[in-house]
Amino acid sequence: MSKEEEYKEIFLAEALENYEELNRLLTQLEKSPGDKKTINAIFRITHTLKGNAAGMGFKNVSDFSHILEDLFGEAREGKLVLEDSIFTTLFKALDTLGKLINAIKDNKAVKFRGIKTKMEVLLRTTKNEALAKSSGEEKSVEDNVSPANDTSVEEDSIFDPLDEEPENDNSKISFSDLVQVPVRKLDNLLNLVEELVIERDRIIASNSGVVKTNEYTRLNRISSDLQYSVMDVRLVQVGFLFNKFHRVVRDAANLEKKKVGLVLKGTETEIDRNILQIISDSLIHLIRNSVGHGIEKPEIRKKNNKKEEGVITLSARSESDAVIIEIIDDGAGIDIDAARKKAIKQGLISPDDANQLSDNEMVQIIFEPGFSTMNQVTAISGRGVGMDVVKKALDSIGGNISVDTKKGIGTTFSLRLPSSMAVKGTLLFELDSETFAIPLSYTKAVVSLYKPDIHKVANGLVSTYLGNIISIVFLKDILDLTVYRPNSLHKSFNEVHPEKKLDIVIVSYNNRTIGLVVDKLLQQKEIVEKPLMRPFDKVKLISGVTIMGNGHVCLVLNVAEISNLIFSRNFSTKNALSI
């Protein structure tokens, strides 16, 4: 099915649901016409329906809901008194709306001009009565004559009496082609598929010598297809989330007295629903941040020869197994010198360090907890919480965030997210005769070094990789760490034989590159990661586990936390034990 078809199907399902809900609410309203809550609910639904239909290009449905929305808008403000006679019209209008929605599917002709005009007249009279104002701004009926692309609507005379409309198919109940499934059920389904895949790998591994490998080709294919189908069901378009941000931008801009427009790109990009949910707060924060910190006030923009209205672009695109979401503003850019001063003042970094860091390294400081460049605390930004929370949210799903800023031109936040939670590409290695996995998203390279290549510097170890100095850590030292003592990280290094070849996995997180010394590199493998449950949920260095073909548990390293542990300044007083 083409993308367009799929959207149409989703729209229809939602629209029909809206229609059913409107029917229910209107019936309720008829019984108690003064109920503001019901009127509000109807107003909201018609508004949503109008927006969705307009977005899909179904002009008839959109226009029709627009009028309904206007009518209930008036009713909401008490200008339109809902009498019995009006309800007759409203119900008839609702039936017509239902037919218009169905017409998108079956291309049936629907006569709707008459009832539409009647409502428009009703609306005009109400407005005239209430405001004694001409209805010049009203959309003239003639504007709406062009039929929508997917519906062939027979045009009948504007003054057709309503009674002529055939009522024959009123009794037909329409069924949507979509079913709604709670995410909980999908999660369960995915869990089962994951277990199936693990079990498949186990059986194949245990029979590897006995049976020909192609014996399992079909099993492999079917279970893989099943896995990907289930994952596919969980995918949603980022547009569902992105569209909500128009309001976020508007509210934030109003509050800050700025003019900001939002441009959406790549809204059809698909991503796992749970990932979208996890990052939704982060995106809201980043967007508010762009409005608050990024876009300048109109007068300043004018002075700098920019358009008064700032633009925030929210774009999404797929890149192999990742989804990249970018928040781009054309604002002032991050003031790196101010950030540097602030960081020193807040004691996040020493003045010496601060002056040594390049601008690009310095700007990453905004992700440190407790950092904010805004001197004034405003309602939407400058509270000093947020960026580090954004970072944590991304770490939790194995994504990452980077920032690129140019003074006077703007700032781009770039989020790299896994498109699916289920399968992770990892590199397997052995340490202390146990197998570990490290996500490929953090892995840069694997190299071999000998003891003389590595040097002790202060309490740590360093070496060079591609001309850059990188930290070297014997992973064993970190995992065995219970309480930090000086030179803890030299322990394995001191014991190692000078001629032993050391396998090193080079990982990168937050612009920090670390070489992790492991015992033996194994292969690359796609794994299904399960989160750690109590009582291990406080174990930081491990992000989750997976079950190997032999039934053993394999730990998945949390590179973000390992990096934080190594570079954390409070290292020495922290107790490394979690439970």
Next chain:
Amino acid sequence: MLDQEKHEAKTVETEQLVASQQLIVFRQGDEEYGIHIDQIKEVVLTPNITKMPQTRSFVKGVANIRGNIIGIVDLEEKFGLKEATTTAEANEANNYTLVIESEDYKVGILVTEVPNTLTIKSSNIEQSVNVIHDNNLNSDYIKGLVKLDNRLIILIDIFKVLDEPELETLAALEDAKSQ
């Protein structure tokens, strides 16, 4: 041994049906420990245990039990009934694992012998227990002592055991601070 216990359990059961409780009794060191049968999920042969970093020594690691990832603990080590062992050593000593289930999570206890069930009268449980213990720790996890003929069974709440802070850790922390 097993038969004798079963026999005992049966006689007790018939005598006191009303206020009776069923326990799972397992040996740790030379002592017998008891856990309420409601908390026990199953007894399995101990699967391969994977060591988990950042955990205390008596936490032996995690294992895959019927697709569930379950933490495995060595209570003998926790209660100071034996010297600390490594996960590798725990893997070699091929014994049983008692899987305990709470609302929140599951945990496995390493046992050397298959545990037995035992029905006791509620009146056999001595609730207020005076045990000598370190003031810094609370021994909330001891729910009571069961006196039965010549036997003494220590009734424990395994989940409180896991919540208790470890003495050696505290000492080590002090050590690190003073450096």
